[in-house]
Amino acid sequence: MPEPALERLAAGLLARGLPQDYAQRLLAELEDHFIDLEQEHRLAGCSPQAAATGAWRTLGTDDVILAQVLARPELSRHHGGWLGEPSRPIALPTAAYADGHAIARWGASISLGGVLTASMLLLLASMIASGV
Amino acid sequence: MAKSNPPFMSGVPELLILRLLARQEMYGYELVKAVRLVTCDAIVLGEGVIYPVLHSLERNGALAAKRKPVNGRTRVYYGLTPTGRQRLDRLSDEWDRVSSGVNAALGEPAHA
Numbered sequence: 443m444p445e446p447a448l449e450r451l452a453a454g455l456l457a458r459g460l461p462q463d464y465a466q467r468l469l470a471e472l473e474d475h476f477i478d479l480e481q482e483h484r485l486a487g488c489s490p491q492a493a494a495t496g497a498w499r500t501l502g503t504d505d506v507i508l509a510q511v512l513a514r515p516e517l518s519r520h521h522g523g524w525l526g527e528p529s530r531p532i533a534l535p536t537a538a539y540a541d542g543h544a545i546a547r548w549g550a551s552i553s554l555g556g557v558l559t560a561s562m563l564l565l566l567a568s569m570i571a572s573g574v
Numbered sequence: 575m576a577k578s579n580p581p582f583m584s585g586v587p588e589l590l591i592l593r594l595l596a597r598q599e600m601y602g603y604e605l606v607k608a609v610r611l612v613t614c615d616a617i618v619l620g621e622g623v624i625y626p627v628l629h630s631l632e633r634n635g636a637l638a639a640k641r642k643p644v645n646g647r648t649r650v651y652y653g654l655t656p657t658g659r660q661r662l663d664r665l666s667d668e669w670d671r672v673s674s675g676v677n678a679a680l681g682e683p684a685h686a
Contacts, residue, residue, distance in 0.1 A: 464629070467629075467650075468625055471602055471625050471650055472622055472625065474602075474603070474647065474648075474649060474650075475602050475603045475621060475625075477647070478603040479603070479621070500621050501621050501622040502620050502621060502622035502623055503622075506620065506622070506623060507622045507623055507626070510620075510623040510626040510627070511626045511629075513626070514626055514629075514630040514633075516630055516633045516634065517626065517629055517630060
């Protein structure tokens with residue numbers, strides 16, 4: 443499971459409503475596990491590249507791990523309470539990756555709403571100032 | 575994943591995890607290796623899929639997780655809670671009952 447697979451896993455978790463702190467926790471543990479597996483392969487005499495390939499293969503694919511998470515509804519029901527992970531920038535990039543058009547629409551509507559609100563406030567302020 | 579376990583193994587990984595963690599706290603990688611060792615490689619857990627199992631047990635109160643710094647890395651160690659011990663006892667009893675039944679059936683002469 444190379445790096446893009448981890449990103450796919452994170453995106454899949456967030457897109458299906460898993461809490462962000464849970465996604466971070468799972469990814470951190472998988473990465474830690476990968477380091478141990480890679481060391482194991484290197485101790486067995488593998489080249490660095492072969493060790494990394496072997497480690498990802500042993501860890502499993504992102505779709506299998508995602509399916510296992512989704513098979514356990516209790517993991518998505520509970521929000522918060524996971525061991526605090528150091529903040530990592532997976533939230534926005536992966537959320538955007540998961541549904542880029544929705545994020546773009548949301549951003550556009552927020553911007554438009556802000557502009558309209560500011561215009562109305564300015565108009566109101568100028569009316570008050572001019573005594574209308 | 576080197577091997578896969580057949581569908582009837584459902585529930586067995588949980589039993590083994592609880593049994594091993596009843597002895598001592600472990601982290602994921604250590605736990606996967608321990609399962610292989612104590613079962614003489616008869617049971618091989620998918621290494622990445624052990625985490626959803628651990629997290630589910632943690633969510634259900636059977637396990638408690640805590641971070642420990644080890645050699646410049648931070649690992650998540652899992653330990654059994656009193657709820658987990660009760661669950662282990664219940665699953666062990668269930669396993670004894672099922673395995674006795676299956677053994678009895680396998681030992682019985684086949685009917686014509």
